[in-house]
Amino acid sequence: MKWLVAILVLLWSQVAIAKPDLTFAARSGRVTVFAEAELHDTAKELAETAEATLTRIAGDLVGLPAPKEIEVRLVRDSSDLPSIAPGGRGAPEWAIGVAYPDLGIITVATRRGMKWIDPAPTLRHELAHIALGAALRHAPHWLHEGFAYQHSREWSWERAETLAGMAWFGSTIPLDQLDASFPAQEQIAHRAYAQSYDFVGFLSRRGRWEDKEDDGDRWPFRRFLGAIAAGADPDLAARQAFGRPLKQLFDEWRVDLDQRYMLMPMGLFGLAIWIFCALLLTAAYFRRRHQNKRRLAQWDVEEAARHAKAVNVPPYVPWPGEDPFDDDLDDEKPPGPRLMN
Structure with missing residues (x-):
């Protein structure tokens, strides 16, 4: 012992x-x-x-x-x-x-x-x-995590991938099960964190009514938090702040999630096509540039050939016999003039 x-x-x-x-x-x-x-x-x-x-x-x-x-x-x-x-x-x-x-x-x-x-x-x-x-002494876990994410200003590619997968495969966690989806293991809880971050972000920018022209004023979200602080449950607080029960807001968020991430593959496909076309145009530009260089070089060769023909100098041929321009002949003086009577 x-x-x-x-x-x-x-x-x-x-x-x-x-x-x-x-x-x-x-x-x-x-x-x-x-x-x-x-x-x-x-x-x-x-x-x-x-x-x-x-x-x-x-x-x-x-x-x-x-x-x-x-x-x-x-x-x-x-x-x-x-x-x-x-x-x-x-x-x-x-x-x-x-x-x-x-x-x-x-x-x-x-x-x-x-x-x-x-x-x-x-x-x-x-x-x-x-x-x-x-x-808020008694806030749900998903609200805590989503609120904290709103103020951390951090972005994660892995989180975006998780949300995209949830949209593509319809694997969002039901709201009434979300609080129980935060286990100690990171990989298991990853979906719950990503969903909480995105859902609370949706609430913070939704506005009072489901209006396309709403500028995303945060006061309904702040009123939502204030109602929970006053003792209202999240569903009642949502009705007071957003004019909708929390379940309907959650359904709105899922539609918004699908619209954002279901269009991503098409956007990526369009981006791939654009990049491919840009590469083709770039290749065509350099090919045309190379052809122009070759054409200019050929023109230089042809121009040089034409110039050579225009000033063609015959080859030197030596004079047969004595050179009439030999300097020795110049040394002999011509005979003087004859006198005539």
């Missing part, structure tokens, strides 16, 4: 040694950042932008409670996130950042394995979680 206790103590000490050493790095407004020593410069940059991010997020949460103090814990590797999480809370293995809205704590990593990941979008995403958690 003593040996077992000793082994457990040894293992715990190894874990404690491996835990990153976080020290105070920066503070700006309501945000305080603790980071590993080599990340203090990065921590200062993040702190400088955090308050502005919170102000921008607050534009969607007008009149609702706001977070008072936020603590950010910055580490280099994502594998260290569980060790710096609040006691007993942990972190998903695949996470690069985690927010704990009830505690006002955010953990962020700058890389996953050998891949460096910009911590700025991650922090914006997690700050949105903190802000929404302070404003």
